[in-house]
Amino acid sequence: MINITLPDGNVRQYEVGTTAMDIAKSISEGLAKKVLAAEINGEVWDSTRPLTSDCSFKLLTWDDDKGKNTFWHSSAHIMAEAVEAMYPGVKFWVGPPLDQGFYYDMDLGDQHITEEDLAKIEAKMNELAKQNNAFERTEIAKDEAISYFTEKNDEYKLDLLQNLEDGKITFYKQGNFTDLCRGPHIPATGLVKAIKLTNIAGAYWKGNEKNKQLTRLYGITFPNAKLLDEYVVMIEEAKKRDHRKIGRDMGIFCFDDDVGQGLPLWMPNGTIIIEELEKLAKETEEVAGYKRVVTPHIAKESMYITSGHLPYYQDSMFPPMELDGTKYYLKAMNCPHHHKIFDAEPRSYKELPLRLAEYGTCYRYEQSGELFGLMRVRCLHMNDAHIYCSKAQFGDEFRAVNDMYVKYFKIFGIDKYVMRLSLHDPAKLGQKYIDEPELWKETEAMVRNVLIESNIPFIEVQDEAAFYGPKIDVQIWSAIGREFTLATNQVDFAQGKRFKLSYNSAENKPEIPLIIHRAPLGTHERFIGFLLEHYAGKFPLWISPLQVKILPISDKFMDYCKDILAQLKSNGIRAEIDDRSEKIGRKIRDTELAHIPYMFVVGEKEMNDNAVSLRIQGKGDQGSVAVADIIASMKKDIADRV
RNA sequence: GCCUUUGUGGCUCAGUGGUAGAGCACUUCCUUGGUAAGGAAGAGAUCGUGGGUUCAAUUCCCACCAAAGGCUCCA
Numbered sequence: 001m002i003n004i005t006l007p008d009g010n011v012r013q014y015e016v017g018t019t020a021m022d023i024a025k026s027i028s029e030g031l032a033k034k035v036l037a038a039e040i041n042g043e044v045w046d047s048t049r050p051l052t053s054d055c056s057f058k059l060l061t062w063d064d065d066k067g068k069n070t071f072w073h074s075s076a077h078i079m080a081e082a083v084e085a086m087y088p089g090v091k092f093w094v095g096p097p098l099d100q101g102f103y104y105d106m107d108l109g110d111q112h113i114t115e116e117d118l119a120k121i122e123a124k125m126n127e128l129a130k131q132n133n134a135f136e137r138t139e140i141a142k143d144e145a146i147s148y149f150t151e152k153n154d155e156y157k158l159d160l161l162q163n164l165e166d167g168k169i170t171f172y173k174q175g176n177f178t179d180l181c182r183g184p185h186i187p188a189t190g191l192v193k194a195i196k197l198t199n200i201a202g203a204y205w206k207g208n209e210k211n212k213q214l215t216r217l218y219g220i221t222f223p224n225a226k227l228l229d230e231y232v233v234m235i236e237e238a239k240k241r242d243h244r245k246i247g248r249d250m251g252i253f254c255f256d257d258d259v260g261q262g263l264p265l266w267m268p269n270g271t272i273i274i275e276e277l278e279k280l281a282k283e284t285e286e287v288a289g290y291k292r293v294v295t296p297h298i299a300k301e302s303m304y305i306t307s308g309h310l311p312y313y314q315d316s317m318f319p320p321m322e323l324d325g326t327k328y329y330l331k332a333m334n335c336p337h338h339h340k341i342f343d344a345e346p347r348s349y350k351e352l353p354l355r356l357a358e359y360g361t362c363y364r365y366e367q368s369g370e371l372f373g374l375m376r377v378r379c380l381h382m383n384d385a386h387i388y389c390s391k392a393q394f395g396d397e398f399r400a401v402n403d404m405y406v407k408y409f410k411i412f413g414i415d416k417y418v419m420r421l422s423l424h425d426p427a428k429l430g431q432k433y434i435d436e437p438e439l440w441k442e443t444e445a446m447v448r449n450v451l452i453e454s455n456i457p458f459i460e461v462q463d464e465a466a467f468y469g470p471k472i473d474v475q476i477w478s479a480i481g482r483e484f485t486l487a488t489n490q491v492d493f494a495q496g497k498r499f500k501l502s503y504n505s506a507e508n509k510p511e512i513p514l515i516i517h518r519a520p521l522g523t524h525e526r527f528i529g530f531l532l533e534h535y536a537g538k539f540p541l542w543i544s545p546l547q548v549k550i551l552p553i554s555d556k557f558m559d560y561c562k563d564i565l566a567q568l569k570s571n572g573i574r575a576e577i578d579d580r581s582e583k584i585g586r587k588i589r590d591t592e593l594a595h596i597p598y599m600f601v602v603g604e605k606e607m608n609d610n611a612v613s614l615r616i617q618g619k620g621d622q623g624s625v626a627v628a629d630i631i632a633s634m635k636k637d638i639a640d641r642v
Numbered sequence: 643g644c645c646u647u648u649g650u651g652g653c654u655c656a657g658u659g660g661u662a663g664a665g666c667a668c669u670u671c672c673u674u675g676g677u678a679a680g681g682a683a684g685a686g687a688u689c690g691u692g693g694g695u696u697c698a699a700u701u702c703c704c705a706c707c708a709a710a711g712g713c714u715c716c717a
Binding site: 073092093094095096097098099103112113114115157160161163164169170172179180181182183198199200201202203204206207209213214215216218244248249255257261367368369370371372483551552553554555556581582583584585586587588589590591592593599601603604605613615620621 | 643644645646647653672673674675676677678679680690691707708709710711712713714715716717
């Protein structure tokens with residue numbers, strides 16, 4: 001007998017060789033039907049695998065992430081079985097589960113799968129699922145596995161086998177499909193009731209662009225059809241939030257072939273948002289002791305040799321233009337220009353920390369396939385600043401920058417983000433990173449300490465640092481689930497030295513300043529792209545391109561409306577009159593759909609009372625309000641940015 | 643950059659080897675109506691660009707341009 005510890009802490013005795021499924025059945029048949037896998041001593045196992053020693057035990061169903069992962073991983077095997085049946089000779093690489101669904105990478109040789117074929121593969125998968133074939137696990141010796149795949153001429157699985165230890169190799173078989181797989185799997189294919197293959201894509205073998213490109217099929221499956229329907233609705237909702245769609249509908253930005261890829265044109269409504277953001281940044285930075293500067297968009301090659309951008313960053317810069325034998329580059333960053341301002345006059349320790357701020361325009365030659373709406377562009381406006389400080393001042397300065405992030409995020413109600421401490425990879429010193437191993441260690445520790453002392457939750461990631469130092473990135477996700485860095489706070493221990501920057505210390509000795517690069521509002525492009533999705537186009541009053549639409553009941557009240565409009569404008573409120581000869585219901589509908597925060601409905605009653613009937617976006621009719629009162633209340637909300 | 647897909651009026655989308663259609667938006671007229679779509683008429687597209695095949699191409703082929711999804715999540 002073996003002792004099995006249940007999740008509630010109870011210990012029960014079972015025969016050696018009992019399976020998780022047996023235990024589930026002993027509890028209830030209904031439960032057993034839902035079991036996808038089991039967690040044995042913290043490890044996910046097939047529910048049909050015999051238990052041979054004392055262990056802790058938990059059943060996994062669709063409600064557990066680990067259960068879902070098992071379900072999707074097994075679904076990848078069903079997809080592979082379908083593809084193998086339809087495309088003989090196909091070779092498979094790996095087929096892992098994702099946060100939402102799964103994929104399988106495969107080499108189809110000369111064969112081709114198009115989107116039209118996906119439905120056929122889905123049909124085949126449904127057929128295989130209905131057969132309710134069991135997933136059978138076999139342990140297999142490495143030699144045997146190698147000869148099996150050598151015979152199949154499958155270089156991909158042989159490659160995987162190279163890194164596996166003998167004695168830990170397992171095959172899984174369902175129906176006619178056998179795969180090298182660690183498992184675990186769901187009991188049988190019949191649990192998969194709803195299948196959707198979502199897309200087909202190329203993916204480099206092992207993620208290396210020098211390798212062969214494999215075909216990757218993505219799909220998602222569910223234990224019932226209703227969940228699939230809900231998933232489809234959710235995807236459609238996410239698409240409605242996509243900043244590319246809302247941005248066009250609201251006249252925020254556009255692209256034009258003659259201007260170029262990744263070069264957004266900011267339309268009047270988008271420009272208002274930009275100006276409100278800059279106003280916020282300038283106010284905040286003024287209070288925080290920043291000084292504003294303005295610098296050119298181009299600079300000579302020599303400056304980028306000094307800065308190190310040319311050796312480390314050239315691929316991301318537009319190629320140079322040559323004038324009278326001198327090369328000029330469009331700036332990809334503002335820092336070198338700011339360093340030159342630091343260096344323009346002798347500096348004393350009394351001037352530090354010196355904080356230079358600019359909403360700088362930068363140009364980056366991103367690969368064409370990486371461009372993505374406003375989130376990834378080639379022309380960007382950065383909420384940039386550089387703080388020159390002593391080592392002693394570094395902690396306070398870095399912390400103050402973090403506080404500024406938090407303040408901004410509160411204004412915008414941003415709560416779904418992850419702070420990421422991005423570290424260098426020692427193996428890439430001298431290539432991707434400046435070759436100063438000691439300084440890397442020292443500054444990484446400094447940044448980590450600031451985060452810990454400030455009690456900010458964060459994750460650490462290797463090989464994501466800037467070439468000149470570690471950084472903290474704020475990671476966010478777009479409506480369709482892509483991850484981006486929204487804001488960044490970077491340490492730079494390298495450029496001070498490279499630019500020979502120095503200040504006179506209290507001991508009257510030259511010292512090299514530490515530099516903090518920071519962009520709490522990121523770039524206009526990415527930040528506004530993010531805000532469009534975050535608010536689904538329904539901007540708060542203060543930043544909304546149009547704040548009030550005045551809706552006359554009929555054009556008899558037009559003069560009164562014009563009077564209100566003039567009052568709003570003289571109070572700095574952005575307003576328009578809907579002067580179309582439409583019914584009020586129509587005007588309201590169109591204004592609601594255009595996401596205008598405030599509507600003033602104006603008829604005879606309002607005109608007589610010197611009032612408006614207030615309607616707030618999404619909240620409906622608010623009743624009659626005196627014009628002077630509503631203007632005062634709006635002005636307060638706009639000033640408070642609520 | 644690479645793989646797959648797409649490219650028809652401002653937007654969403656039909657359609658065809660014989661030079662195009664709908665809805666919304668737009669313009670004009672009628673309507674002056676009290677909290678999410680009033681009615682009528684009208685204008686608007688050399689079907690992404692360039693080449694090829696053909697008597698004839700928006701439709702078939704090729705190239706280019708642009709867009710979308712993916713190329714990180716290691717059996």
